[in-house]
Amino acid sequence: MTITIVGVGLIGGSIAKDLRVSGFAAHIIGVDKDKQNASYALKLGIIDEIMELEKAIPLSDIIIISIPVKAGTKLLPFILDKISTNTVITDVGSTKKDICDAVRMHRNRKQFVAFHPIAGTENSGSKASLEGLFDGKVGIICEKELSDAKALKQIAKMFQTLKMNLLFMDSDSHDLHVAYVSHMPHVISYVLAETVLEVEKSTASIFNLAGSGFASTARLGKSPASMWVPIFEQNSKHISKALDVYIKNLKRFKTSIDKRDVAVMQKDIESANKIREVLDGIKTRSIRKIN
């Protein structure tokens, strides 16, 4: 099977590595406007050749869009215009409503499967790609009723080859939930990093006094703007609501610190501690039935 990956970055490159190892892809074409990144991917054998998108489209059984979400939303209708009936297309963006809306009425909509793998790191580029990144992780297919059975089966099979567990959701629910568990944590981490850098004029104090707790909380602060600005833009509404709740809760917690109100702090922390069970669940990577 010939697979074209548009954007051979952390996610695109990691998909390519696993598709090759598993034998799912016989030939992998890389499309990337960053020439240096593409060359690196070619040199490392992540892709078999570099090609212009328009040339790659007719050669592909599957096309995977793996670029920032706003660019992906623009590119998808363009590709759908040109693909033959034998080609299936998917994307791996972290927002799903805008891209689904953009092609809802497209005559070839059924050849597209909207996908989001819950996997990644704070790094980027083909050099950051990892084998086994998707192993045991959750992958979400949105608006599955708008994809035809063949396309759905092929994309599901591909991501199951990467050992992902698949879930189905509508695109707005997807965007709402990931606003809380992924997009908001990124905002929180960016602002933590920014605040500490702003206050600690000398980074030496941070080097010396910060421990693994800070490193853990500020890690997402390293994530690239090129990926995250378009996500914040597209999921603005849900992230904003999530941040309203967060800021309200943060102010309440701060008031209890101001007042040295031990009972309220105790209660809040004990509520937060229930996250232990959830985080242990993420480790075991099982899928749970949503009520």
Add this chain to the structure above:
Amino acid sequence: MTITIVGVGLIGGSIAKDLRVSGFAAHIIGVDKDKQNASYALKLGIIDEIMELEKAIPLSDIIIISIPVKAGTKLLPFILDKISTNTVITDVGSTKKDICDAVRMHRNRKQFVAFHPIAGTENSGSKASLEGLFDGKVGIICEKELSDAKALKQIAKMFQTLKMNLLFMDSDSHDLHVAYVSHMPHVISYVLAETVLEVEKSTASIFNLAGSGFASTARLGKSPASMWVPIFEQNSKHISKALDVYIKNLKRFKTSIDKRDVAVMQKDIESANKIREVLDGIKTRSIRKIN
């Protein structure tokens, strides 16, 4: 050398393990009001015997207070009242001003060395203790001019045996800086955990949709109230100011999301990204000169 550890939890137990392995301690006495935790530590050979504090004091060359900071602040003058001139005492609390203030005028102040190891995990109890937890980490000695040379030398040697890099600070500066790089990140993480649990009535959605990014940002949300409430209480002033700056920055970031102001988001994220260098510095664990 006989060492008494008051509070054989994550930190006290980890110190005991390394002091034994290194040969620094010939005999380790455990004092712990949690009988089950103490029995566990004894059974595992983390300590050699369990004893009441008053009996342990005259037998000890070094006493290490490793209990929640408010309890430690109360206990320290009581121990200083009773120790002979041959005994040195230290503590490992995450706040330093209150404990230093509590004994500033004590006749035996010079036998105390105020200490804070920048090391830990979100877990607690002797069962969570780890060998090598302090290896390469920073340890801070506060108000060193109030400790006598012999006490200082002995405590420095002990923590260097644990392979820590030592730094010296006044207690108020210590509390100010750790408010930003440790205490505030804990608040941020607690409130993230609480907010997500509050909104996602079914934890299944969190299990399914949260990835390693959420796990990283919410990890500190697992930390125990018994340790953190007293820290927030004692360092209320500095944490409150840090949270004011954080909330101001968070609101500004939220406004840029609301307005889909790509340029402002880009700028904020690029500022935050500078944390990469700092976090890589934490990994290499070198000490930097503070300007």
